[in-house]
Amino acid sequence: MTGEGLRPRDAESAAQLVALGMRPKQLPSRDSLYTDLVIRYRDDDGFKDLVHSVAAGLGLIVLAVTEQSGAVLAATEDSVFEIKMDEYARRTALQNRQADKVLHGLAQLAVAALSFPRPDDLGNDAYVGRVSVELVDGAVREACRVLEERTEGSEEADPLSDAPELERVWRMYLRRPAAAATKDGRAASDTTRGIAARALRFLAEQGFLVAVGGDSGVYRTTPRYQVQVRELAAQRTFDELLELGVLPATSAEASLHVAAAETLA
Incomplete structure (x- = not known):
């Protein structure tokens, strides 16, 4: 289909597709209208362009539209829909926003x-990864330990002078206890496992x-x-962390793709 002769109602349909994409847990498999709109996006180039225009007007970029992901x-x-780390801190009720975010x-x-531990995993649409609180906390602690050993074994006074934020992060993480219980027996939220749990x-x-x-x-x-991790730009602040080999750097081009330094979405 060429999409010629689009009508005002088509703009409404394009906006509906964008609105459905902004509902995190809504999937085409659970909504016949959503499925129809996704198929039209796939088959009608004119409608596809209209969807992108509607999204752009709202400060959004369309990363993908599929029957699997929606x-x-x-x-x-600066989009009104951008979730920055400060907003993330507010949503997750961090006790010390500046330190914890x-x-x-x-x-x-x-x-x-x-x-997505291997590049092929990130490129395979059928791949389903698994991650846990213990796995995330353990991997970050190991990365921090490696950084600490690198610093102690270096003859330079400040071997991470080119990455002061990274140095601050790993020192802060290592100082936090991995786990602790509150008075009522629940896991304390300001521990590193609590941080991993909240992120998940x-x-x-x-x-x-x-x-x-x-x-x-x-x-x-x-x-x-998978689409988000594949498409979003790598966070340059943590490039050195990825090079340690503790956290795998993964994508079709063998580099991790995540949100920018102060942005989560």
């Missing part, structure tokens, strides 16, 4: 890397992960998350 969108810089950013990076829950709320095994702390990836 419409996957990303916010442009950067640790949560590190946890988000680890989740993305560990969910947030991604599940956004439709990127799905909890499996009840309260086991294990999650599986969704096609929506």
